[in-house]
Amino acid sequence: MRKIIGIFTMLGFLFSSSSHAEANLDELLNHELRRLHANETVNLRSHFEGKPLLFVNTASHCGFTGQFEGLEALHQRYKDQGLMVAGFPSNSFRQEASDEEETARVCFFNFGVTFDMFSPMDVRGDSAHPIFAELARQTRAPKWNFYKYLIDREGNVVEVFPSTTRPDSAQVRRAIERLLEG
Numbered sequence: 001m002r003k004i005i006g007i008f009t010m011l012g013f014l015f016s017s018s019s020h021a022e023a024n025l026d027e028l029l030n031h032e033l034r035r036l037h038a039n040e041t042v043n044l045r046s047h048f049e050g051k052p053l054l055f056v057n058t059a060s061h062c063g064f065t066g067q068f069e070g071l072e073a074l075h076q077r078y079k080d081q082g083l084m085v086a087g088f089p090s091n092s093f094r095q096e097a098s099d100e101e102e103t104a105r106v107c108f109f110n111f112g113v114t115f116d117m118f119s120p121m122d123v124r125g126d127s128a129h130p131i132f133a134e135l136a137r138q139t140r141a142p143k144w145n146f147y148k149y150l151i152d153r154e155g156n157v158v159e160v161f162p163s164t165t166r167p168d169s170a171q172v173r174r175a176i177e178r179l180l181e182g
Contacts, residue, residue, distance in 0.1 A: 022155075024155035025154065027130060028155045029155065031043075032044070036118055037101055048084055050153050052180060053086065054071075054083060054086070055148075055149045055151060057087075058090070059145035059146070064146040068107060071113070072114065079115075084115075085115035086116040087116065088120075089107075090120060090121055090122060092124045092125075092128075100119060100120065124142065128141065144162070148160070150172075150176065150179060152182070
């Protein structure tokens with residue numbers, strides 16, 4: 001009898017774990033977002049599902065804006081191993097350009113960004129986009145621009161790096177490499 005109860009308990013755990021992971025993926029990826037300064041819309045689930053992710057809230061006029069360089073370097077270094085980097089411009093801290101054309105110029109022209117960049121959104125508080133509401137639910141809301149969320153293939157945040165942690169730091173690279181090996 002104990003074996004049977006143990007088996008049912010194990011099965012319940014497995015099913016609840018998979019439904020929990022599915023809920024995380026739904027909250028993170030069941031969205032259609034417009035690319036930065038473009039008419040193209042991206043279905044995040046079809047674009048990102050099953051891939052390790054690095055989501056970053058960005059700003060064009062911030063002391064950390066230079067981190068675009070390091071983010072692009074991460075993208076180039078790990079894209080062939082499956083890592084997808086995505087930037088989400090935000091004026092939640094009042095340091096984003098007033099129009100998308102300027103934001104796009106900073107990202108694409110000034111820093112040569114080739115990773116996915118999406119149209120601006122709120123990342124904190126009651127008006128936070130559901131993606132950032134889910135990131136906050138799993139970990140914490142960004143306290144400033146350039147918070148970096150490393151997300152596994154199931155939609156679980158495995159590491160959060162604050163603005164002060166540079167994308168090219170050994171700490172970030174080690175975490176990405178652990179995720180890619182797993």
